[in-house]
Amino acid sequence: MMRLLQKSRLMLLLLASLTLPGWSYAAEVGELPATMAAPDPKPQTNETQPAQPATTTPPAMPAEEAQCRERLETLGVVFEEHEPLEDDLGCSATHPITVSRLSKDVELTPPAVLTCAMAEASARFVQDHAGPLTRGAFGSDLAAIEQVSAYVCRPRNGSKKLSEHAFANALDWGALVLEDGTRIEVQAHGSAAPRRSRLVKAIQKAACGPFKTVLGPGSDADHANHFHFDLARRRNDGTWCE
Numbered sequence: 001m002m003r004l005l006q007k008s009r010l011m012l013l014l015l016a017s018l019t020l021p022g023w024s025y026a027a028e029v030g031e032l033p034a035t036m037a038a039p040d041p042k043p044q045t046n047e048t049q050p051a052q053p054a055t056t057t058p059p060a061m062p063a064e065e066a067q068c069r070e071r072l073e074t075l076g077v078v079f080e081e082h083e084p085l086e087d088d089l090g091c092s093a094t095h096p097i098t099v100s101r102l103s104k105d106v107e108l109t110p111p112a113v114l115t116c117a118m119a120e121a122s123a124r125f126v127q128d129h130a131g132p133l134t135r136g137a138f139g140s141d142l143a144a145i146e147q148v149s150a151y152v153c154r155p156r157n158g159s160k161k162l163s164e165h166a167f168a169n170a171l172d173w174g175a176l177v178l179e180d181g182t183r184i185e186v187q188a189h190g191s192a193a194p195r196r197s198r199l200v201k202a203i204q205k206a207a208c209g210p211f212k213t214v215l216g217p218g219s220d221a222d223h224a225n226h227f228h229f230d231l232a233r234r235r236n237d238g239t240w241c242e
Contacts, residue, residue, distance in 0.1 A: 059084060065095045068116035072097075075123045076104040082113050091153035091166035102126045106142055112150030115168045118231055121210055122171055125229075129206040130176070137199040140178040148174035148226050157222050164213070170230035187225050188217040203227070208241035215242055 072079060078101035085093040093115055100111040102123045114122070126142065134142040149172040152165040164170035176184045176199075189197040204216040204227060211229040215222075219242040234240065 059094055061095055065116055068120055069097075071120055072116065072123065075102075075120070075127065077102055077119060077123045078104075079119060085113070085151065085153075085168065087153045087166075089153055089166070090162055093151065093168035096151065096168045102145065103131075106131070107144040109144055109146055112147050112171060113168055114150055114171060115231075118169050118171060121231060122229070125207060125210045129210065130203050133199060133202050133206065134176060134178065134184075137195055137202075138178055138180075138182060138184075140180040140182060142176060143179045144177040145173055146175040146177065148172045149228075164230035164232050169232070170213075170228065173227040173229070174225070185225070186216060186227050208239055212238075213240045218242070 069079075077099060079097040079099045082093075082096040082098045085091065085096055093113075095116065096113050097116055097119060098111050098113050099108050099119045099122075102108050102119075103126060106126050108122075126145070130145075131142045134140070149165055150170070151168040152163070154163055154166060155161060156163045165172075173186055175186060178184070184196050184199060186200055189200065191197070200217060204214060204218075207214045207227065207229055212232050212234060213228065213230045215228040216226065217224055232240070
């Protein structure tokens with residue numbers, strides 16, 4: 001019965017299309033497109049776009065810094081680049097490095113953050129002076145230097161002026177360790193340990209020139225138990241050694 005009603009309705013529609021001008025079945029029901037167009041992609045907004053990682057461009061390395069690093073490699077210094085240092089107090093170092101060995105044979109412990117120039121001066125001093133002096137005094141090669149201060153953002157003792165440590169331009173030695181295990185503390189050993197006393201004095205004297213500032217046992221109370229070496233710039237390239 002239902003099918004008969006559907007056929008009757010279809011016949012009436014066809015007859016109407018023949019008798020009524022401008023009317024068609026297609027116009028009544030609408031033509032279906034052959035294909036369905038894809039929807040336009042939804043544009044990405046700031047909320048949907050993936051966040052881009054922030055990038056920081058390090059300052060360009062001057063030629064003298066690159067050349068200094070080449071000399072360190074020739075000397076056998078083991079180092080890694082350190083991020084630039086800057087503090088509100090004015091402490092800074094643009095191209096510092098972290099040094100763990102001053103030669104293939106001499107460890108710097110713990111590793112120290114220094115300028116390349118200070119690292120080179122220290123490595124050459126060990127090679128040309130501290131190493132031979134130690135070997136001559138004890139018959140054993142220098143194996144390690146125990147440092148007690150490198151980069152530290154602070155003023156000089158008793159002064160408002162920034163220390164050379166604040167620019168990674170200073171290194172303090174607390175003790176020397178020999179290959180045979182002997183440990184020599186930097187202090188005034190006196191007559192009870194004449195070899196140690198002579199070695200400490202000899203190294204302190206030899207450092208004046210390779211470094212611009214040399215302080216140690218006998219200089220003042222602040223340096224009674226370590227060497228302070230730095231490359232502070234002075235008029236006429238002068239030195240301050242006590």
